[in-house]
Amino acid sequence: MALDGTGITIIGGGIGGLTAALALRSRGANVRVLEQADAIREVGAGIQVSPNGFRVLDALGLGDAFRAITVAGQAVSLRDYKRGGEVMRLDLTSLPETETYRFVHRADLVELLAETARQAGVQIRLLQKADTVVPGPKPRVDMVNGDHIDDDLIIGADGLHSVLRPVLNGVEAPFFTGQVAWRAVVPNLMGHPPEARVHMGPGRHLVSYPLRNCQAVNIVAVEERREWQAEGWSHTDDPASLRAAFSSFGGMVPEMLHAVDAPGVWGLFRHNVARKWFGENVALLGDAAHPTLPFMAQGAVMAIEDAWVLADALHKAPDFAEGLHSYQTRRAGRVRRVVEAANGNAWKYHLRNPLVRGVAHLGLGALGRLAPDRMLGQFDWIYKHDVTVG
Template sequence: MDDFSSHIGIIGGGIAGFTLGCTLKKYGINTVIFEKESMASESGAGISISPNGVIPLEHLDLMDDLKSNSYKSQKGILKYKSELLLEMPSPVYSMNRRDLMHILYKRYKDLGGEVLFDHELTSIEGATKELVFSNSNSYKINHIVACDGIRSFIRENFFSKGLPPIYSGYSAWRGFAKSDNRNVEIYFGPNRHLVSYPINENLERSFTGIVKTKNQEVESWKEKGSHENLVKDFKDFNKDLSSLFSSAKEIYKWGIFIRPPLKSITKENITLMGDAAHPMVPFLGQGGCMAIEDAYTFGYLCHELKCDFIKVQKNYQLLRVERNNKIQQMSLMQGRLNHIKNPLLVYLRNQLIKKTGIVSKRLKIAHTYDVHDKVIRELHS
C-alpha cells in the first residue's frame, strides 16, 4: 500500500478535480488525483465561463490560456422561435470543455501535480483513511475530496444512503457546427429551448437543445442521436437552425438527471464538490462555474487555514451550501420559464423579457459573485 498520508486525495479528474489540484499545488499543498479513466479526457461539448467562473481562473494565472482557447461574443440574443425578445451584452467566454480540461490538466502537471489513472474507487476505510480501488491498489491519504460527478460513489455511500440520481423530465441534444454567427443565441419554444454560441476564433459553434419529455434518455454524453429526430424536435423554430443542424457531423442526446440538495457537503474527512455535491440542470449555464467556485474555495481555504481540515470544512460549508443550493433552485426555475407551453403565460413571459430587466437581474445573482473576495471576508468576519 502506497502512503499518501500527507496528501489531499481528489477522486475524479474533471473540471472540479483539476481546478482544485491547480489551486492546491499553487500553494505548495500535497495532492494526488485518482481518475477512473485511462487518460485525462472530457466529452467534446460547449461550456460557457461567466464572470464568477473567470475570477478563480484569473487567480490561478490561467487567463491567457482561457482567452486563447475560447470566444467572447459581444452580444446575447433571446428569441421566441423567430421573434426577437431581447439583445444584451454577453459577459461569457465560451469554449470546448475538452480545451478547458486540457488547460487545467497541463497547469496541474506543470505545477508538479500527480495523477493516477485507471483508478476507480470501490471502498473507503474510514478509520485508516485508506482508499481502495478496483485495480486492487490502495492508498492512505490525509483528506478525501469527492469530485466524481453526479453518480459519485462517495456521495451515494456516505451522504445519500444509496439513493441514485433522478430523471429531471428533460432530455438534451448537443453538437458542434459551423456558422458565421458571432452571437450567443437562445431560442424559446413550447416545452423546448435551444442555446448556441461560437467556441473559438474559427467560429465553430456549439448548440444544446433541451426538450421537456417523459421519455427518459440514458445519462451519458456519449450516446449518439439522429439529425432527423433533432430537426423534428425543433422544426417550428427559426429556419436558420436547420442549416446549423445539418452542418453538425455528430449529434448526441442524453437525459438530464438531478439530485436533491444536501444540507451538508462535508463529513468527517470527506468533502464533496461539483456535481458530486450539487448537480445542476443547465438552464443558467452554471454547472462548470459552480465546480470551479467550489474547488477554488476549498483550495484557498486549505492555504489560508494551513490545512486545518476541521476549520476548512466549517468555512467551506458556510460559503458553498447556500450559494450552490440557490443557483441549483434558480436553474430549475429557469427550466420551467424556458419551457412554458400555455399561450397566455408565454405572452406574459415574453413581455417581461422585452420590457423589464428581469433577465439581467437574474444573471447578476450568478455572475457578480467574487469567490476570492467571499473567502477572505468569511475568514475575517
C-alpha cells in the first residue's frame, strides 16, 4: 500500500522507535514520535551493533555518519578471570567493511537517529506519557494527562513496560533468571584496545569494549544471584558492591572497576516473545514484542531489524491488516531463535568447577587456533542476515 500521507504514531523515542520513524518516513508516511522524557536521550551505556544491524542503518542512508561515531571492533577476546590471560581470540580485522562489528554509545546513536528523523520531517513530541492504547478503525493513545491522540496506525516501541503489549497479550509475569547485571562507562586510562573482551569467572563474567574514539570503556558485569526485586534501568548501585563481586578478577578488571563511580544495576528477567504483535491498526516493535537478554548483544539490533521489516511489510501489502500480519510472520521465528540463543549463552562464561572450566578453556583455545572460521561462522545465521534484501 502507498504510505504517502498515512498518519503513524510511535510510542517511544529509543533506538527502535526512531529507526522505525525513519524507515516509515522514507516511504512517505507522516510520522510522530511520543517520548515521555523531557529530551531525547538513551539510558544505559554502550551497545554492540553487528553487521545485520549496520545493514539497516546503511540502507537508511546513515552508514557514513554511523561509522563516524563508532569504534570498529578488531577482535573478540575471551579471557580467564584470575590473571586476565587470553583463552581464545577471534580476529575480526579481515572481515569486509560491511560486516564489521561496531561499538557505540547509545546516546550517540539515539542523537544521530533523532536528528536525522527531524530533518526528514518526523515530529518528535516530548513529555508525552502514554497510559494505554485502544485498537480500532481509528486507533487511539490515551495519555496519562487525560489527552488522547488518534491516528491511522499506532506502534508501541516502548520497551519492557510497554502500554500496548498487555492490551494485545494480557498481563504476563516475567521470570527472574538468577542473574544481576551492572553497567558503567569509565575513561579509557588503562589502554583498552578496540576489541570486545569477555572476562570469564565462576558464577560471573564481565564484558568490556571501548567507545567514543577509544576514549571511554563500556563495562557490563553479570553475577548469578538468588533474589532480585525490581526490573529496569533506573537503579544505581554502590560501586563498592560491584568491586566486591569481582574482587577475584585480575588483569585489567581491577583498574576498570576502580574507575566506576555510580554503576547502573538491574535484574535480568526472561520474557516470552509476545504471542500477538499486532491488533487492529496497532503493532509492537523491539523489546515491547521480544525482550532479549544481553548475552548475544542483539536487543537493539533486533529492534533495528524490526523497524525495517515493519516499514517494508506495510509498503508491500494492500492494507494495514495484511501488512501487520506479514510483519509478524517475517520476524517472529527469527527473534524467537535469537532470544533462545541469548537465554542459553551465559552459563558458558560462568563455569564454577575448576577442572571443568580448565578443560573448557583448553578446548576453546584449540578451536580458536585450529578452526577460527568455524568459531566465527557459528552465528552467521544472525550476523549475515540482511532484512533489506527481498
